[in-house]
Amino acid sequence: SVTSGSSLTVFSNGAGGALGSSLNSLQGSGFNQNNRPDTTGSNCNAGENGRQILNPAAFTLIGYTIGTVGTAARGYCFGPNYRNVDMQLAKNWTFKERFNVKFALDFFNLFNHANFIASNLETANFSASGLLCGPSQTACTPTNNVVSAQQGTPNSISSGFGQANNVQPGREIQYSLKFTF
Numbered sequence: 385s386v387t388s389g390s391s392l393t394v395f396s397n398g399a400g401g402a403l404g405s406s407l408n409s410l411q412g413s414g415f416n417q418n419n420r421p422d423t424t425g426s427n428c429n430a431g432e433n434g435r436q437i438l439n440p441a442a443f444t445l446i447g448y449t450i451g452t453v454g455t456a457a458r459g460y461c462f463g464p465n466y467r468n469v470d471m472q473l474a475k476n477w478t479f480k481e482r483f484n485v486k487f488a489l490d491f492f493n494l495f496n497h498a499n500f501i502a503s504n505l506e507t508a509n510f511s512a513s514g515l516l517c518g519p520s521q522t523a524c525t526p527t528n529n530v531v532s533a534q535q536g537t538p539n540s541i542s543s544g545f546g547q548a549n550n551v552q553p554g555r556e557i558q559y560s561l562k563f564t565f
Contacts, residue, residue: 389463389502394428394443394456396421396510420454421445421510428461437464437500438546443510450517450529463502464548469494486562496555500548510545
């Protein structure tokens with residue numbers, strides 16, 4: 385089986401202004417974990433390499449107008465791909481017309497491909513803290529509401545953003561011996 389990953393939506397956490405100001409959220413939704421950042425034009429999954437599934441360079445808050453919805457659409461990204469090969473090797477023997485013996489080896493995830501779990505990707509939020517607004521890069525206000533810089537992590541990337549932390553079970557092998565009469 386080979387499948388592409390399920391669609392994912394990237395959310396940023398509640399906004400925190402730099403210089404001691406607090407914004408609570410980027411838009412007036414009343415919930416501070418459902419804000420979406422802007423896209424940069426880069427492919428969301430272009431950086432997929434090992435555990436890193438989402439491309440951090442695909443998102444930004446620089447140029448974002450506070451109070452609007454970000455340009456990152458719902459389902460903009462895809463989770464990790466899934467690749468799996470299961471196989472069985474079996475041998476049947478018949479004797480005395482009514483007795484049968486079957487020996488089987490069953491392989492699950494035969495090539496031991498790492499299949500990451502997508503649910504962990506959604507918990508690594510895009511950071512919206514340390515925002516500065518306007519050409520003078522001062523505290524954000526209702527009239528000075530275009531983000532021009534962000535203090536702290538570069539490009540709003542929090543540690544672990546877009547990385548998978550869990551993997552589905554590795555290769556498993558089982559054998560069986562069946563006798564029918």
